[in-house]
Amino acid sequence: MEHSTAVHVHSPSEASSAPLSYYEVMETAIQELLIQKQLIGAGEIRRQIEVLVSRTPALGAKVIARAWVDPEFRSRLLANGRTACEELGITFYDDTKLIVLENTPKVHNLIVCTLCSCYPRPVLGLPPDWYKLPPYRSRAVIEPRAVLAEFGTVIPDDVEIRVSDSTAAIRFLVLPVRPEGTENYSEEQLAALVTRDAMIGVVPATIDTARSRK
Amino acid sequence: MQPVQKRGSKAPTVFTGIVLAEGEAPIFEVGEHIRVLTRSPIGHYRVPQYVRGKRGVVEAIMPIRELDNEQEAFGRNAGSKRHYYRIALPMKELWLQYTGSPRDGLRIEVFETWLERN
Amino acid sequence: MNQSSELLTRLPNDIGGLPGQPVKKVDHVLEPWEKRCHALADVLDFHKIINTEEKRRGVEDLGSEIDSAESYYERWITAFTNILFQKGILTPEEFARKMDEVAARYANPA
Numbered sequence: 122m123e124h125s126t127a128v129h130v131h132s133p134s135e136a137s138s139a140p141l142s143y144y145e146v147m148e149t150a151i152q153e154l155l156i157q158k159q160l161i162g163a164g165e166i167r168r169q170i171e172v173l174v175s176r177t178p179a180l181g182a183k184v185i186a187r188a189w190v191d192p193e194f195r196s197r198l199l200a201n202g203r204t205a206c207e208e209l210g211i212t213f214y215d216d217t218k219l220i221v222l223e224n225t226p227k228v229h230n231l232i233v234c235t236l237c238s239c240y241p242r243p244v245l246g247l248p249p250d251w252y253k254l255p256p257y258r259s260r261a262v263i264e265p266r267a268v269l270a271e272f273g274t275v276i277p278d279d280v281e282i283r284v285s286d287s288t289a290a291i292r293f294l295v296l297p298v299r300p301e302g303t304e305n306y307s308e309e310q311l312a313a314l315v316t317r318d319a320m321i322g323v324v325p326a327t328i329d330t331a332r333s334r335k
Numbered sequence: 336m337q338p339v340q341k342r343g344s345k346a347p348t349v350f351t352g353i354v355l356a357e358g359e360a361p362i363f364e365v366g367e368h369i370r371v372l373t374r375s376p377i378g379h380y381r382v383p384q385y386v387r388g389k390r391g392v393v394e395a396i397m398p399i400r401e402l403d404n405e406q407e408a409f410g411r412n413a414g415s416k417r418h419y420y421r422i423a424l425p426m427k428e429l430w431l432q433y434t435g436s437p438r439d440g441l442r443i444e445v446f447e448t449w450l451e452r453n
Numbered sequence: 454m455n456q457s458s459e460l461l462t463r464l465p466n467d468i469g470g471l472p473g474q475p476v477k478k479v480d481h482v483l484e485p486w487e488k489r490c491h492a493l494a495d496v497l498d499f500h501k502i503i504n505t506e507e508k509r510r511g512v513e514d515l516g517s518e519i520d521s522a523e524s525y526y527e528r529w530i531t532a533f534t535n536i537l538f539q540k541g542i543l544t545p546e547e548f549a550r551k552m553d554e555v556a557a558r559y560a561n562p563a
Contacts, residue, residue: 140560141556144486145484146555148486148490150555155502160500166489170492236466237509255468256474
C-alpha cells in the first residue's frame with residue numbers, strides 16, 4: 122500500500138474551524154488522490170474555477186446585443202452559434218456546439234434539459250437551481266405555457282412555442298426579440314436589457330428588465 | 336478512379352467511384368417524416384420516454400458526426416460516428432391532452448440509430 | 454411490466470412530462486467545494502478520465518433513493534467516486550483512508 126504523502130489542497134474551509142461536511146471531505150479526498158496519482162495536475166482545478174467564474178450571463182447579453190445591432194453578425198450567429206461567439210472572444214472549453222434560437226413575433230423559444238442540466242455554460246455561466254430541479258424539467262415540455270405564466274410571461278395562442286430539450290452535444294441560447302423603444306440605444310445599453318432568464322426563454326427582454334435584473 | 340475535369344470552367348475536380356463508409360452519409364433528409372423507435376434500454380439512454388414512438392419531421396441534420404452518447408457513457412470515447420437529427424415533434428403528437436396552442440412543438444436531438452422513416 | 458422493471462426502464466432522471474410542482478425560482482451561490490466539484494468534472498473530462506456522458510450515467514446509477522436524498526453536486530462527487538472504483542483508478546480502501554485523513558486534518562486544524 123502506498124504511503125500517501127500529504128497533498129494539501131487549498132480549501133477556503135481551512136480558514137474556519139468548522140468541520141467539513143461529508144461531501145466536502147469526499148471532494149477533497151478524491152481531488153488529492155487524483156493529484157497524488159498524477160492523473161490531474163495540482164493547479165488544474167483552480168484554473169478551471171477561474172474559467173467557470175469568467176463565464177456569466179454578461180457574455181450572452183453581449184452576443185444578443187451585437188446580434189440586435191449587426192444583421193450580418195446575427196446571420197452568422199443563427200448559422201453557427203459557437204463560431205459567432207468565438208468571434209467575440211467567447212471560447213468554448215468543451216465539445217459542445219451552440220444553436221441560437223431566434224424569437225420572432227410568431228415564435229417563442231424555451232430551453233430545457235429534461236434528463237439532466239445541459240445548459241450553454243461557456244456563454245452563460247452556471248444554470249440556476251430552478252433550471253436543474255424536477256418541476257421545471259418535467260413540466261417545460263408538457264405545459265410550457267403554464268410554466269411561462271409562473272414567470273409572468275403570457276404568450277398569445279397565435280404565437281408558436283418551441284421547446285428545445287437538450288439531449289446531446291448541442292446547447293441552446295434564446296435570441297430574444299429586441300424591445301420596442303430601443304432604437305437609439307447603444308450596444309452596451311442593449312446588453313444591459315438582456316437577462317439570463319430571457320436567454321433561457323422564460324421571460325422576454327424588456328426595457329424595464331434592467332431594474333428587475335438579478 | 337479518374338478525376339473528371341469540367342471543360343471550359345474552373346469548377347472543382349469531381350471524383351467518381353468514392354465509396355462512403357457506414358454512417359458517413361446521413362440516412363434521413365431535412366423535411367423527412369420520421370418516427371422515434373420504441374426500444375427500452377436500461378442502464379443509460381438519452382432518448383426520453385416521452386418521445387418514443389412519436390412521429391415528427393427532421394428539421395435539421397447536425398453537420399458534424401458524433402459518437403453515440405449512449406455508448407460514450409460506458410467509456411466508448413472513439414470509433415464510428417453518425418449523425419444526430421434535430422426533430423420537430425408537435426405537442427399534440429406528444430401529449431393527448433395538450434392544452435396549449437396547436438402550433439406548439441418540441442425540438443430534440445436524436446441519434447440516427449433511434450429513428451426510422453414514418 | 455411489473456414495478457421493478459419499470460424502475461429499470463425509466464431512469465430516475467427521465468422525468469419529462471411527469472406531473473410536477475409549481476416552479477420555485479430558487480437559486481444559491483455555490484459553496485467553494487461545489488465550485489471545485491464542477492471544475493473537477495471538467496478537468497476529468499479534459500483528461501478523458503471520466504467524460505461527461507459517463508458522469509451522467511454514473512449519476513443515474515445512484516438510483517432513485519440516493520438521487521432524491523443527495524443534492525446536485527453531492528450526486529456528482531458520489532458518481533465520480535464510484536466510477537473511479539469501477540475503472541480501477543481508486544480502491545474503496547484508499548478512498549476511505551484518505552477520507553479519514555482529510556476529516557482529521559480539518560477537525561484538528563494545525
